[in-house]
Amino acid sequence: MQELIRRYGISLSVMMAAMTAFWLLALVVIPNLVLFKFSFRLYLPVDQLGGPNDVYTLKNYVTFFNSPIHINVFFLTILYSSLVTIICLAITYPLAYILAKVLKPTDTATFFLVLLIPLWVSEILRSFAWFIILSMQGPLNAILTGIGLIDKPIRWISGFQSVVIGLVYAYILFMLFPIYNAIQALDTNQIEASQDLGASTWRTHWRVVIPHAKPGIASGCVMVFMLCAGSVVVPTTLASTNSRWFTEIIQQWMFEGLDWNVGSAYAFLLLALCILFVSLVMRVLNVRLVDIAK
Amino acid sequence: MSEDVHLSQICMDFGSFRAVNNVEVTIKPGEFFSFLGPSGCGKTTILRLISGFMEPTQGAVKIGGKDMKGIRPNARPTALIFQNLALFPLMPVWENITFGLEVRGVSKEIRRAKAEELLQLVDLHDSADKRVSQLSGGQKQRVAIARALAVEPKVMLLDEPLSALDLKLRQHMRAELRAIQKRTGVTFIYITHDQGEALAMSDRVGVMSQGVLQQVATPQEIYNNPVNGFVASFVGENNVIAGKVTSVSGGMAQFETAKGSFQAKLGAAVGMGDEAKLFVRPEFCSLRPANEAKVNSIPVEVTEIAFEGNFVNVFVRDQAGDTHMVQVQNDPSVPPPAPHTACQMVFNPESCMILSEAATSRHGH
Amino acid sequence: MNSQTFAKITMRVYLALFLAYMLLPLAIMGGAGLNNTRFPSVYPWVGITDRWFIDLWNDQRMWGSVRNTTWVALAVVFISVPIGTAAAILLNSVKPKVRSFLYGFMVAPILTPGAVIGISTLLFWNSFGVSAGLYLSVLGQVSFVAAYVMLLVLARLQSFDPGLEEAALDLGASHGQVIRRILVPHLYPAIGAGAIIAFFQSVENFNVTLFTRGNSDTLTVYVGSKIRSGITPTINALALLLIVVTVICAVTYEVLRRRAEKRAAALVVAED
Numbered sequence: 064m065q066e067l068i069r070r071y072g073i074s075l076s077v078m079m080a081a082m083t084a085f086w087l088l089a090l091v092v093i094p095n096l097v098l099f100k101f102s103f104r105l106y107l108p109v110d111q112l113g114g115p116n117d118v119y120t121l122k123n124y125v126t127f128f129n130s131p132i133h134i135n136v137f138f139l140t141i142l143y144s145s146l147v148t149i150i151c152l153a154i155t156y157p158l159a160y161i162l163a164k165v166l167k168p169t170d171t172a173t174f175f176l177v178l179l180i181p182l183w184v185s186e187i188l189r190s191f192a193w194f195i196i197l198s199m200q201g202p203l204n205a206i207l208t209g210i211g212l213i214d215k216p217i218r219w220i221s222g223f224q225s226v227v228i229g230l231v232y233a234y235i236l237f238m239l240f241p242i243y244n245a246i247q248a249l250d251t252n253q254i255e256a257s258q259d260l261g262a263s264t265w266r267t268h269w270r271v272v273i274p275h276a277k278p279g280i281a282s283g284c285v286m287v288f289m290l291c292a293g294s295v296v297v298p299t300t301l302a303s304t305n306s307r308w309f310t311e312i313i314q315q316w317m318f319e320g321l322d323w324n325v326g327s328a329y330a331f332l333l334l335a336l337c338i339l340f341v342s343l344v345m346r347v348l349n350v351r352l353v354d355i356a357k
Numbered sequence: 358m359s360e361d362v363h364l365s366q367i368c369m370d371f372g373s374f375r376a377v378n379n380v381e382v383t384i385k386p387g388e389f390f391s392f393l394g395p396s397g398c399g400k401t402t403i404l405r406l407i408s409g410f411m412e413p414t415q416g417a418v419k420i421g422g423k424d425m426k427g428i429r430p431n432a433r434p435t436a437l438i439f440q441n442l443a444l445f446p447l448m449p450v451w452e453n454i455t456f457g458l459e460v461r462g463v464s465k466e467i468r469r470a471k472a473e474e475l476l477q478l479v480d481l482h483d484s485a486d487k488r489v490s491q492l493s494g495g496q497k498q499r500v501a502i503a504r505a506l507a508v509e510p511k512v513m514l515l516d517e518p519l520s521a522l523d524l525k526l527r528q529h530m531r532a533e534l535r536a537i538q539k540r541t542g543v544t545f546i547y548i549t550h551d552q553g554e555a556l557a558m559s560d561r562v563g564v565m566s567q568g569v570l571q572q573v574a575t576p577q578e579i580y581n582n583p584v585n586g587f588v589a590s591f592v593g594e595n596n597v598i599a600g601k602v603t604s605v606s607g608g609m610a611q612f613e614t615a616k617g618s619f620q621a622k623l624g625a626a627v628g629m630g631d632e633a634k635l636f637v638r639p640e641f642c643s644l645r646p647a648n649e650a651k652v653n654s655i656p657v658e659v660t661e662i663a664f665e666g667n668f669v670n671v672f673v674r675d676q677a678g679d680t681h682m683v684q685v686q687n688d689p690s691v692p693p694p695a696p697h698t699a700c701q702m703v704f705n706p707e708s709c710m711i712l713s714e715a716a717t718s719r720h721g722h
Numbered sequence: 723m724n725s726q727t728f729a730k731i732t733m734r735v736y737l738a739l740f741l742a743y744m745l746l747p748l749a750i751m752g753g754a755g756l757n758n759t760r761f762p763s764v765y766p767w768v769g770i771t772d773r774w775f776i777d778l779w780n781d782q783r784m785w786g787s788v789r790n791t792t793w794v795a796l797a798v799v800f801i802s803v804p805i806g807t808a809a810a811i812l813l814n815s816v817k818p819k820v821r822s823f824l825y826g827f828m829v830a831p832i833l834t835p836g837a838v839i840g841i842s843t844l845l846f847w848n849s850f851g852v853s854a855g856l857y858l859s860v861l862g863q864v865s866f867v868a869a870y871v872m873l874l875v876l877a878r879l880q881s882f883d884p885g886l887e888e889a890a891l892d893l894g895a896s897h898g899q900v901i902r903r904i905l906v907p908h909l910y911p912a913i914g915a916g917a918i919i920a921f922f923q924s925v926e927n928f929n930v931t932l933f934t935r936g937n938s939d940t941l942t943v944y945v946g947s948k949i950r951s952g953i954t955p956t957i958n959a960l961a962l963l964l965i966v967v968t969v970i971c972a973v974t975y976e977v978l979r980r981r982a983e984k985r986a987a988a989l990v991v992a993e994d
């Protein structure tokens with residue numbers, strides 16, 4: 064703070080500090096505290112507010128733990144979000160390596176320029192695109208029956224398969240960019256030194272490239288998992304009755320049940336899940352928060 | 358222990374650009390050989406061709422008589438020390454050193470012992486578990502050498518590894534490298550643009566310019582008998598006088614110039630009647646009183662004295678206004694002449710050479 | 723064919739497949755906006771029509787949502803860019819301990835699901851009597867968009883030499899002048915990029931908006947409700963238009979970037 068004042072004077076420092084404080088307090092920290100508080104209060108008619116029933120309680124969380132369906136949906140959301148994260152990682156790691164170390168830099172620039180298009184098209188349209196592709200009369204079934212691979216159209220939008228397909232498509236670029244950035248920062252001499260010392264391609268990746276790309280991998284995994292678990296759009300568009308997503312249940316409480324207190328308890332569970340995942344990734348991959356959020 | 362390296366008629370093209378042109382040289386087993394040249398002369402390309410990161414457009418790289426064509430870097434009996442060393446920052450020192458053994462499936466105990474042994478060899482004790490970032494420049498240098506030695510290469514390739522060090526340390530590491538090379542007996546191929554490094558360390562030096570190997574010889578030979586003007590002026594200082602060869606007898610010739618007639622050794626590619634240049638090193642010149650008659654003398658006036666410590670550079674101007682440099686030992690009992698003194702610059706016919714000015718060029722063939 | 727050329731071909735094929743994977747779905751979706759069928763599809767192809775564009779043009783609700791989206795996005799840009807920039811400058815001149823502490827809070831909104839941000843914003847402002855509406859959507863979006871701006875500006879600050887500020891102060895500049903004439907011009911590229919990202923993040927946003935919007939529509943909410951209630955190819959027509967706009971933006975951006983690069987290269991040559 065002293066350095067800030069020395070560099071920019073008192074009035075400007077106060078102004079910048081005030082703006083930062085407004086952001087962090089009014090938009091980030093306190094709303095989350097309010098959410099937390101709300102999740103321990105009951106949804107009451109107006110005349111009972113402040114009355115004997117207006118107390119702190121765990122009832123909203125008990126609602127969750129007493130509902131096998133909701134618990135099931137919660138864990139399926141975790142399971143399939145993890146699956147999507149792994150698929151995205153498997154597809155993008157080789158891609159990021161090729162783009163960063165094999166392709167000519169001008170070609171890589173063009174490649175990324177083209178990728179701006181899907182990146183800038185909103186995720187709701189991107190999942191809608193797959194809704195069209197996967198529909199019964201859609202182009203995928205048409206092609207597959209056309210070349211004789213299947214006899215009659217498959218119902219793709221069923222179970223979690225369509226959700227997984229849509230989530231991978233919607234969020235894969237959030238895995239590609241951080242891994243690319245990390246590998247790109249690796250000195251090519253390191254790769255050559257490893258080869259020169261006799262390491263095979265696999266060994267070079269395992270011992271030199273992947274350890275270096277770890278912060279990027281961590282960043283990509285955290286982003287993709289968080290976006291998947293918190294996705295509203297993709298499950299709404301591509302899920303069917305036998306595949307529900309945790310955010311859909313939160314929406315139910317908020318919009319249909321109109322019980323914002325239970326809703327905030329569920330939202331807090333989702334937040335806790337994401338915090339847990341971030342700390343798990345940081346622990347397993349041994350990276351710091353600064354490395355993840357760049 | 359070590360193998361010879363034979364570069365057989367090697368050419369390397371990048372598109373229409375010929376980076377290496379018809380290089381033919383055999384580096385003997387156990388030799389310390391340097392490729393010396395300015396940046397862009399093709400020396401780094403040669404290193405990458407030997408290590409296998411590139412394949413030559415024409416010609417062959419043979420190590421120990423075996424053609425290396427199609428053999429990838431990880432299967433060649435070479436070890437490369439990179440200009441920036443390329444130590445793995447995420448591994449401790451000992452894992453760095455034994456990485457080459459790790460990939461060959463050597464057990465951890467043996468690797469650990471080997472690391473300690475190599476650290477002894479390069480004079481770096483108690484550093485096995487340090488991180489690379491904790492080491493000083495010279496220590497990193499030693500780790501890089503140890504890492505390359507660990508795989509017991511037949512040939513060690515060094516790409517200007519000393520260029521990042523400060524002068525004192527650089528001079529120390531020269532001696533160190535030379536000692537390690539003698540101790541291990543491995544063939545060293547060293548790339549540098551620093552003539553001092555090349556001359557001080559090497560058994561033989563190959564001077565390169567524009568993709569062409571200009572001269573391969575011992576350091577003394579390179580310095581005392583350069584084959585052309587490029588080698589002469591790239592390695593050391595010269596006073597240069599243009600003129601024409603008028604008579605030749607034995608290895609000596611008479612050379613007519615605007616500044617007078619001189620006797621000098623006749624260089625390779627120069628003959629009777631050729632336009633050429635006379636090259637003479639500053640330390641082979643001396644200053645004499647103006648009235649003494651001498652062979653190979655030019656009347657001059659002293660313009661400036663630059664004291665360098667162990668020697669003194671005396672700058673003189675001849676009657677045509679050209680500046681020359683005379684280098685004399687620092688001797689307080691014999692002070693150099695003061696500025697504006699008229700005198701003559703003289704040099705021995707045995708210590709000057711008539712050479713063609715240009716280097717053999719990339720497109721000369 | 724040796725193994726190296728084989729590897730090269732495999733890589734090319736992989737890159738091409740990935741590009742196709744990223745682009746084909748968009749082409750199919752956009753193409754369906756031109757097909758003369760009631761249900762959006764490119765197969766079977768009945769024939770080109772402009773009726774979905776005309777339907778879209780006549781949809782008053784769509785126009786309302788476009789106006790709302792623009793309003794929200796501009797508001798988000800004007801609030802989040804100054805906040806993010808101020809936060810980055812502040813972060814850059816505090817002690818390392820304070821720095822990493824603040825940094826954690828600043829990047830947290832990026833790692834928080836949009837639904838959580840939306841609900842917490844809604845609850846917080848509700849307790850002050852502010853009911854749901856586009857104002858809340860703006861505040862909710864600012865909470866994470868400011869973090870993106872902060873990261874961009876912070877990265878740019880790494881290449882700033884604080885000696886320049888001291889030189890300016892030494893020459894008699896006021897603190898305000900130092901920021902206006904020395905610091906901010908250095909940050910322009912990051913601030914510009916931050917503004918563009920803020921705008922697009924806001925336009926694209928669905929999750930935060932969904933919980934905070936009240937009864938107002940934004941473009942994404944409009945598309946979302948259309949998809950839920952009776953799909954017609956007007957959505958595809960809209961998607962096609964958005965893709966075209968995106969392509970134009972991307973190409974313009976690249977042309978400008980290349981021109982700037984050329985100019986910089988020319989400058990270097992001139993200095994030589």
